Amino acid sequence: MSDPAEPAAAAVRTQERDGVLVITIDRPEARNAINGAVARGVADALDRLDDSGGLRVGVLTGAGGVFSSGMDLKGFLAGDVPVIAGRGLGGLTERPPRKPLIAAVEGYAVAGGFELVLACDLVVAGEGARLGVPEVKRGLVAGAGAAVHLPQRIPPAIALEMLLTGDPITAGRAAELGLVNRVVPDGTALDGALELAAAVAANGPLAVAVTKQIALAAPDWSHAERWTRQGGLMGPVFSSEDAQEGARAFAEKRPPVWKGR
Template structure:
């Protein structure tokens, strides 16, 4: 994989690091391909349960690399979106570990993640309107689904950044940690998720992500269809057996 994106396995967790600190981890085409490849690795390997997306050098991601853009590059991958994940995020849980700025496209990468752990000094923003642009990489459409509508509009229409504390109050950030501790905090959260049944985790995420597009009647039907193979799985039996035998479960992913 390209040096602009580093990938490290830590047990069942895949740590994906945008490694362009000289550009505040702004994405060029190579970095976008690297993130997409890492997402495919996460979903394709049954030994991996959770992904963590972070940035090197004290910054998460400053969006698109404008210098690369001027040379004809784009960090958008056809059918997959910015960084290869904004339209098609991984099926498995993905946690953002944010230090410094999550800005513009970097903010939209964050929205492709399911959970966010942020350093108390980090900041978040979608400043596109300040340049007469639209946050069309996902923020304008997805942020109102993530936090209260009026709060989402404030961020989108003013273009003003918010602190980690404010982002947590809005429900965008799950945990705020001391500066330099975002990755450790994300790994702690990832370990709690990775300890659970992988089929149940993946299906729960799928339902939670899709439910906004379902009517109530359709939702009950779709949920039942998705849950049936999980309840019939070997892992479901193992979960009950391990509970009865008072021992840690051994998940098989089937």
């Protein structure tokens, strides 16, 4: 059973790799079910990602060949709530990080585990992975993002089929629907995510962060305001030292050296 006093460090491991912060849910004995300790550990790791000038991209994964089986129901019944106020399930679903976050999925990413995946910006999945929202099979509602976001991410009829039947889909089907960026051989999702993260991390950090902000916010902007809003966000990037460095490095045919300012 989940222990409400379980320290976050025991449930979530982190490792820095060349500007990438790998965040691993480390409860393989519970199929990486999300409890309070996981939520606190993920939230702490995401704060570290956003606050560190040396970190450019985050990768979220699970230990033991499983991404996450969702909310720890035993812990929930014992009063261990895996939600951080203002941040949502797992410390992520309501307030993702400012910097890019990539999910590396092996095995099952279901229920709340799938909702963590939906909160990530990019997804790399092993070909044997299964993704889905079985909440209705347990008399629950996928309230940590799937019921809200899934009909906007994929055709509504397909989203409703997933939500109302609770049946999972394969990684290949998820890729066809646009939920997964890359499908890789089982056991290599983390390697694939790190490869993708390296490609993102090589770019200007200010430009990457603002590009993500614009891309995610733009659907809520009216036609009349979108250019003004985008311009306000872009201005500081175009006047930054990094913008000058990017142009200079291109002219000098060398890799840029970003300063994040």
